[in-house]
Amino acid sequence: MKQRLTISFGHMIDVHQFMGRVTQMVRGFAAGNFIIGSAMATVTILVLLALKIQGAVILGIVSGFLSLIPFLGVILAVLVPTAAALLQFTTAGPFAIIFLTVVCLHIISANFLIPKIVGLRVNIGPVAATAGILFWGWLWGLMGILLAVPLTAFVKLVADCHPTLIHISNLLAESPRPVSPWIHSGRETMYRTVPYIRKRFPVKIKL
8 A cells, every 4th residue: 555655646745654644543543442332331231230131241342332333333232232131121120221321322422432532543623523424424324424533534644744735634633733834825826827827828729
């Protein structure tokens, strides 16, 4: 991948820096999701142990990490412990506790933990992470939702490695970088030069 990028875009971006940031982004994304999944699994395990459900540890781990999946994950995370509870309980109380626990954990993780913790580790702001989930989900459906955060981070990495895209980078970043004055001056020079070149060297159209 590094060789292909060097051949195709070596004159435009710093490929070595770009590949290093991609590696760091992937590791941060995996680590952030693991931390959040472990926290939700721990809470779910404690609730299931309090309800004395058999296999609470395994069920809690599976439910906690399934809840990381945006939107559809909450359904799967509820079904796993609920199916086990059907074999032990006949009253509605335990099912209501399981449902409320999983749904609350999913809402907290999707709206606060993932944009903040994962977004911080992949170097994008919480607002950008949330907007990325909506945009990639609209564009590619379920697959876009699953890959929304790393895809948004990848766009920011491309913008980071090209000076003229600093405005896009700042739009996605949690802490925007100062814009160098030469970018504005370079654009103004270009805008002034193009009309001059057109007058100096008019294009002749042959009929």
